[in-house]
Amino acid sequence: xxxxxxxxxxxxxxxxxxxxxxxxxxxxxxxxxxxxxxxxxxxxxxxxxxxxxxxxxxxxxxxxxxxxxxxxxxxxxxxxxxxxxxxxxxxxxxxxxxxxxxxxxxxxxxxxxxxxxxxxxxxxxxxxxxxxxxxxxxxxxxxxxxxxxxxxxxxxxxxxxxxxxxxxxxxxxxxxxxxxxxxxxxxxxxxxxxxxxxxxxxxxxxxxxxxxxxxxxxxxxxxxxxxxxxxxxxxxxxxxxxxxxxxxxxxxxxxxxxxxxxxxxxxxxxxxxxxxxxxxxxxxxxxxxxxxxxxxxxxxxxxxxxxxxxxxxxxxxxxxxxxxxxxxxxxxxxxxxxxxxxxxxxxxxxxxxxxxxxxxxxxxxxxxxxxxxxxxxxxxxxxxxxxxxxxxxxxxxxxxxxxxxxxxxxxxxxxxxxxxxxxxxxxxxxxxxxxxxxxxxxxxxxxxx
Amino acid sequence: xxxxxxxxxxxxxxxxxxxxxxxxxxxxxxxxxxxxxxxxxxxxxxxxxxxxxxxxxxxxxxxxxxxxxxxxxxxxxxxxxxxxxxxxxxxxxxxxxxxxxxxxxxxxxxxxxxxxxxxxxxxxxxxxxxxxxxxxxxxxxxxxxxxxxxxxxxxxxxxxxxxxxxxxxxxxxxxxxxxxxxxxxxxxxxxxxxxxxxxxxxxxxxxxxxxxxxxxxxxxxxxxxxxxxxxxxxxxxxx
Numbered sequence: 001x002x003x004x005x006x007x008x009x010x011x012x013x014x015x016x017x018x019x020x021x022x023x024x025x026x027x028x029x030x031x032x033x034x035x036x037x038x039x040x041x042x043x044x045x046x047x048x049x050x051x052x053x054x055x056x057x058x059x060x061x062x063x064x065x066x067x068x069x070x071x072x073x074x075x076x077x078x079x080x081x082x083x084x085x086x087x088x089x090x091x092x093x094x095x096x097x098x099x100x101x102x103x104x105x106x107x108x109x110x111x112x113x114x115x116x117x118x119x120x121x122x123x124x125x126x127x128x129x130x131x132x133x134x135x136x137x138x139x140x141x142x143x144x145x146x147x148x149x150x151x152x153x154x155x156x157x158x159x160x161x162x163x164x165x166x167x168x169x170x171x172x173x174x175x176x177x178x179x180x181x182x183x184x185x186x187x188x189x190x191x192x193x194x195x196x197x198x199x200x201x202x203x204x205x206x207x208x209x210x211x212x213x214x215x216x217x218x219x220x221x222x223x224x225x226x227x228x229x230x231x232x233x234x235x236x237x238x239x240x241x242x243x244x245x246x247x248x249x250x251x252x253x254x255x256x257x258x259x260x261x262x263x264x265x266x267x268x269x270x271x272x273x274x275x276x277x278x279x280x281x282x283x284x285x286x287x288x289x290x291x292x293x294x295x296x297x298x299x300x301x302x303x304x305x306x307x308x309x310x311x312x313x314x315x316x317x318x319x320x321x322x323x324x325x326x327x328x329x330x331x332x333x334x335x336x337x338x339x340x341x342x343x344x345x346x347x348x349x350x351x352x353x354x355x356x357x358x359x360x361x362x363x364x365x366x367x368x369x370x371x372x373x374x375x376x377x378x379x380x381x382x383x384x385x386x387x388x389x390x391x392x393x394x395x396x397x398x399x400x401x402x403x404x405x406x407x408x409x410x411x412x413x414x415x416x417x418x419x420x421x422x423x424x425x426x427x428x429x430x431x432x433x434x435x436x437x438x439x440x441x442x443x444x445x446x447x448x449x
Numbered sequence: 450x451x452x453x454x455x456x457x458x459x460x461x462x463x464x465x466x467x468x469x470x471x472x473x474x475x476x477x478x479x480x481x482x483x484x485x486x487x488x489x490x491x492x493x494x495x496x497x498x499x500x501x502x503x504x505x506x507x508x509x510x511x512x513x514x515x516x517x518x519x520x521x522x523x524x525x526x527x528x529x530x531x532x533x534x535x536x537x538x539x540x541x542x543x544x545x546x547x548x549x550x551x552x553x554x555x556x557x558x559x560x561x562x563x564x565x566x567x568x569x570x571x572x573x574x575x576x577x578x579x580x581x582x583x584x585x586x587x588x589x590x591x592x593x594x595x596x597x598x599x600x601x602x603x604x605x606x607x608x609x610x611x612x613x614x615x616x617x618x619x620x621x622x623x624x625x626x627x628x629x630x631x632x633x634x635x636x637x638x639x640x641x642x643x644x645x646x647x648x649x650x651x652x653x654x655x656x657x658x659x660x661x662x663x664x665x666x667x668x669x670x671x672x673x674x675x676x677x678x679x680x681x682x683x684x685x686x687x688x
Contacts, residue, residue, distance in 0.1 A: 255506065258553050263464035265554035269472050281556065288554055308599075314608040314660060321611035321656060325649060334659075344599070344609050 008198065009191030016187045020179055028172045035168075043143050043159050044093055048100045050075050051147050051155050055106060058152060076156045081146040087114040090143070097145065109148035115141055115161050197221035201229050204236075214240050250298045257291055293415035296349070300422045305343040312338040312347075312447075316369050316378060319351045328359055335369040338376065340447065342427050350423040350431075351378060353416035354443045358382035362440055375429075376447045383440040392433050396421045420445075453479045454568050455496060459489040459515065460504035460530060469502075469557060476561045486510035493519070499571070500564055503547075504530045513545055520546035526567045530555070566636065585688035586622040588681065589670055591661060592688065593622050600661070608660055613638065613653045618661075621671065621681040630678040654679055 005011055054075035083089075090113045101108050117140065143161040146154045197220040204217045216233040219226040265284050271277040313335040320332040351367075358365040362384025370377040387395060396417050417431075424431045429447035436442050456478045460466040463484070470480040481496060483489040485507060492498070501519055505512035516527050529550040548567050551560050586593045592601045598615050599607045610618065616638035620629065629637070631650045638650075654673075658665040672682045 259462050260464065262554035263462065263468065266465055266468045266472060266557050269557045270468070284554055309604075309606045311602075311606055311608045314610075317656075318609040318611040318614065321614065321653075325611060325613045325653075339606055344607060348609065 008195040009188055012191040013184055013188050017180055017184060020183060021176055024172060024176045024179065028168070032168060039162055040093065040096070043145075043161065044096050044100060047145050047157050047159060048097060048104060050157060051101065051145075052104045052106055054155055055149060055152075058149075077153050078146075078156050079153045081110070081112050081148070081154045082156055083112040083114040083144060083146050087116065089113055090115060093143070093145070097147070101147070109150045110146075111148070112146045114144045116144060117141055194221050194225055197225050197229060201225075201232055205232065208236060208239075247299065250295055254291060254295050258288070261288060261291075290415060293419050297415060297419050297422055300346075300419075300426055303343055303346060303426065305345050307341050308344055309339060309341055310344045310347075312340045312342070312376060312378075313369055315344055315347060316351065316367060319348050319355065320367050322352070323355055323359070328365075330355060330359070330365045330367060332367040333369075335371070338369065338371060340376065340449070342447070343423075346423045347427065350420040350445065351380070353420045354380040354431075354445070357416055358384075358441065358443070361385065364440075374449055376449055378445040378447075380443045380445075381436060381440060382442075383436075383438070386435040386439060386441045387433060389435065392435075395433065396431075453477060454499040454564075455479045455481065456564065457481050457483060457489060457492055457496070457498045457501045459483045459486070459501065459507070459512070461485060461507045462504070465504075465530075465553075469560075472557045473561060473564075478561075478564070486512075486515040489515055490518070493522075493525075498525055500568055501525055501527045502530060502560070502564070503527055506531075516547055517545045524571075526571055528560070528563060528567065587686040587688055588622060588625070588683040589661075593618060595619060610660070611653075611656070613649060614657050614660075617650065617653045618657055621679065622685055625681045625683065625685040628674045628678045628680045634679065650679075 005014055054077070058077060093113050094111045097111050097113075098108060101111075141161040143159045145157045145159065147157075148154050197218075200220075201217055204215075214233075214236045216236070217229050219229045219233075221229075261284055265281065268277055268280045268284070271280065314337070317332060317334070320330050323330045355365060355367065358380050359382075362382025364381075364383040366379075366381045368377075368379040368381070370379065417433075421431050424445050424447070427447060429445060431443065431445045434442045434444070456473060458466055458470050458473070458480055459482075460469070461484055466482055466484070470482050473480045481492050481498070483492050486509060489501070489503075493501075501516075503512045503516055512529060516529065519525055519527055526548040527546070529547045531550050531552055549563050551563065584595060586595075590603045593599075594601060597607075598610070600610055600615075600618065601607050617634060620634055620637040634650050654671055655665070658668050658671055662668045662670055670681060670683050672680050674680055
């Protein structure tokens, strides 16, 4: 529904407005009903008495006024019905009159009624008294009742017929508007009082970054809302405290493992066999890298590195150059400057892991930067065994290692890709793997621009 | 300095300190050990120390504070042993005046090699930069931030450098208008993560030129000096 407001205060206001309107309408319908009944009674009751009276008088030979005086309230005896057949007839009144006249012992012939406009333009006005003219003008119409007495003619009676129904509709609208103003303003105010702290809370929840210092949301609004806000504040504090605790623990683990590792690294220098010693050093390096990965992965939820404007093309090149300087063979085409906002050290790490993987399992490693209007892709392609199609997604899971084609020779756990994916996702992008035609793997980092 | 350089090794971990002292002794250094900052201060006062190797993470007074103390009292070079790899810790260490650092677990051979480089520089007479080799350097519209190891252009966009490029540019920027031979540059830049290759310096220079020169074919900033060397032909302002 397009006009249905989505926010709390809008919905409350609309709901109250609708309810008020419906209540007013019912109220007025009843009122109108009563008024119509009253008008009916007013029109028929006296008319019956007068007509009966006039008929009685006619029997006794008194002359009834014919056309001489056609003021209201008097019964005339006319040779023909003055009722215009095309006018507005009231058959309810006709039936009612007939039965009431019958009860009064008078059997009428035809009974005709007509409602006519009656206003200040009417010539009879001039002959009316002021009070009567005012009443007539207010009612806006007159009811003509013509009762046929066969052989005598038509007994004709005119009664005021209040026509103010249009005026009543306006009154309904006006009253409703006044009510709306009186009721809806406080309702809107109250709804806003509830909704505003809720909106603040929603914004705070959305912006909640576990790493950052918690700024408690101000407790405002009714008590229920205050309770929700204070519960949220407590939750935020607990989450932050837990994450702090996790960081402290990981830091302690890192330190406690690195120290013996460092001691071991120093001690192996006493191994005389160069080959042996180098292998030990490699193992220690590997363990250290894994430790680094674990710590980075665990800390990624609260990155300490700020977002920076960076030339992504230069970043890709720098990572590739680091590999070239180490004697690895990585092809990379130069790309035009590409300005992005990201965390450079983490992104370097993500890309480094992909290239390391490609070098480890494949050859002819190639890095490409592809620019599109809305996104940027960094592709790392290799020629190697690839990954079985059904396992392509598994390798992103931390601690997953493929036993078949891509097995790590030096041991270790598959954290590299998990870390890459976590970094890229933190930056709002994603990383995918696909097997290439002709063998090999293609890893693609996609980043939004 | 006598024939055998005297190293003060400060680390609270005996499991690292003792075998490391043994190793360094074998490498031809005289090594004095201290288990905490207090012991280090005593030994600094008692001996003529040529180089301090200092663990950052120590209970009580930590390595950074002791490093600041050493910097405040004299010219003894300091190598920091750091357990953390977060970039921020590296900056802090270098900003308070450490000459170099190694990250645990480090290769003792590499540590010994760096110690030798630093001692040789110190022996060459005042070659140690009085100002710590850190901070930001502005030249020709560029800013090299040693803290973040980043090069920032006129528009404030960071242009990432490879480790080799960064080290090379840092060496050039801290010695503007000095001619540095390939050997000197190798000496100044090697021993980081990347092993030095024969053509590495030339490669890195040409890559750097591509990044910072307006016309890499006619370099205005990093000029080749006849006879084999490079110089940074720009005013450098320390920020």
